[in-house]
Amino acid sequence: MPPPDPSRPGVLHLDLDAFFAAVEQRDKPSLRGKPVVVGGVGGRGVVATASYEARVFGIGSAMPTGQARRLCPNAAYLAGRFEAYRRVSSQVMGLARELSPLVEPVSLDEAYVDLSGRGDGRVWDVAAVTEVAERFRADVKALTGLTVSVGAGGSKLVAKIASDLRKPDALVVVPPAEQAELLAPLPVQRIPGVGSVSAERLRRHGFTTIGELARAGESELVRLLGRAHGSGLWALSRGIDPRPVVSEREAKSVSAEETFGVDLTDRRDLEHRAARLAERVTSRLRAQGLAGRTVTIKVRRYDFQTANRSRTLQHATSTSREVARHARELLSGIDVSDGIRLLGVGVSGLTGYAQADLLSDADEPEVAELVEEEPEEEAPEPSAGWRPGQDVEHDDHGPGWVQGSGTGRVTVRFEGPHTPPGRIRTFADDDPALRPADPPVYDPRA
Template identity: 70%
Template sequence: MPVAAPDATRPSVLHLDLDAFFAAVEQRDKPSLRGKPVVVGGTGWRGVVATASYEARAYGIGSAMPTMEARRRCHNAAFLAGRFAAYRTVSQQVMALAHELSPLVEQVSLDEAYVDLTPTHPGLDVAEVSRVAEEFRARVRAVTGLTVSVGAGPSKLVAKIASDLRKPDALVVVPPAEQHALLGPLPVRRLPGVGAVTGERLTRVGIRTVADLAAADEAELVRMVGRAHGTGLLAYARAVDPRPVVPERDAKSVSAEETFAVDLTDRRELAERARRMVDRVAVRLAAGGVSGRTVTVKLRRYDFTTLNRSRTLAQPTAAPREIAAAALALLEGIDVADGVRLLGVGVSGLTEYTQQDLLAELDEPAAGDADPAPGAEPEQTAGQQAEVGGVLPLGSAVPYGPPAPPRSAWSPGQDVAHDEHGPGWVQGSGVGRVTVRFEGPHTPAGRIHTFADDDPALHPAPPPRW
């Protein structure tokens, strides 16, 4: 089907965004976690948050935050390694429902997509779009047990901003005549392409809202941020976005970069900035369910000359340790003595990840990380606070402690089954023990049992069926 720009006279573009997706799946499948703070991602010493439930977000926890910082903010949260197979299954169910709305579905990540209703719903008005979107939201809830926020507007830009306005579990439809009123009062940082550096530059010249940007002089804006970036931002601020909804969208790369306020020459500081970017890239790879073979370092010198150095790995990876090792080796080969104003790290050559638990890779230490101090005693997990084979009563105040050692056979949140007790999930492990809570999506909150971690009656299991 030919792909054209959306009809700017109708709110025909939907943006679908599953609410706190990874954490919501965990709360759905684990009744004891419903209504409680849940953090999904790397659980090790250098872990990175992939998704936080809304209860955890109330503590200021967000995506790409170091897990140890998240633990400091909410030590009673459940920190889970994630179950990629479960997330993939739910994503496929939701995208199948989206394809029933229209053949024009552009999937952005596991939990996010655009839909252009034009081919299947001619003559759309606000009432019709609202009806279609509400029926879709109800079907998602019935099929998956999850909530999805939907924004609708005349463009991808407006639809995406609308879907985020009243999350979670909301529908916002923006008629074409109201899009300027919607965008105008918003902070300029809400526009795509306005990051911390660009936002600071705009603020310094008095451009704080989208309306301020829409009224800005184009020539001045181009001088500040460059022609392509400046003209693009001005178009967005004026609600001009002709980008079509492209079905079967495939990302070509995942990257992160930073422009420094002062040129950097210290290799150690540049290496640390690169490691942080690797963490962000790893989170995005996890969210997209992909890994990549080629690692690229982008560096812009003091004189604005730009260098790109790449290394292709033997196998695709999403592991922060492997990406960081390649990136740091590339960085080591570049002369930085005169100053670096921009640094970026990217992964390309993407392919669908094949291992069941992609998020476990976020626990791997980055190159150069030291282990905890010799002789340091880790805090106890829930599994270490109960007798082997013991049972804790429902409602017990059992904290979710620090992670199991990286080489543990059991990861927090993992689906398991016991020959006697049935299906459950790993709540904690360490010092030769593993604690399991036996419950499922349609059971009451379950009881806890602790076993030796090599108990022959305990087995890994597939995700439970909703």
């Protein structure tokens, strides 16, 4: 696949705004305009997505749910509905493929599109890209009821950064001649691959913004970071990103790794880091609707010798607890006393993700145990399998969703995407007239 034309802003990055929370607000009229948090709802849960109303209170992705509840106790805390999100994602990706066959989904709510794949000979200047992108945004709104932010530029890097500049519900097209000015004031962490360790190392040498990296010159960055990393970082700091938009890619594995600033010998510390890496890997798996059967760890010792250990399971998994457990057990067979400089966790043998609940508490990261929090009163455990936000149907009252459950009772609000805010009723959790239901159908004509 050829790289994008850097002289034209023909690469788009599509990012649905606060996706999970936005779908919940669309389907639940009583939550519109109110703070909504989607993720794990138990005592060790983490936030997957927060609505913009919730973000005002400082709530963000990957925050412990307990902390979020303290910041905004009156928000709606929902467990998430994977089938509803997958349905909307399929609709949006279908619209994206009408723009060009070169569509590279990144997750359920974002993708890259290379307009040059249309093959119609059109010149993709700022005016043409703006016209197509605005029509796409209008089509998404009309079909799904949701808003999407779009960034456009001469590369994946610039398009991705542009889509995040004015969220929500925005379009930013960056002419190639202006990309250096756009990138210059941004922090170095906005460049893919620059994590906290690399950012701190760069900061110690006086580099905190992308513009400072661009002005440093290639030779200086190579001296600090080595040939491959230094040259690559200098190119990205100037907006040069040759990565093509690859359609219909088939992932064979998903992995994450961390290089430490100093060699680590504490096994408990390494186990905690393995749990964090497992959460990163499984979050990406679930976002792509995947699960895997083989768990692998990669360990690079102080002397740069690398060891890989793997274990194939009897079933595919995408839960962070299970992947972290196997990663720890694999790590237990490796001597770490001389120092470890890199640790990686991966999952391979991928298949489609079959479980209905993407965001169940069973999928929450074990690393949540490391967060020291003040004791708090636990919310009642959901009873009879009822989860907050779950779609249900009642013989007498019709369709609705679970507001909460516990102590043998379940509270349901009866409403849907095309009704006014609905009535609330409470039932015994084993009421034979109440049953789980499929997500409601959003009709753009209603």
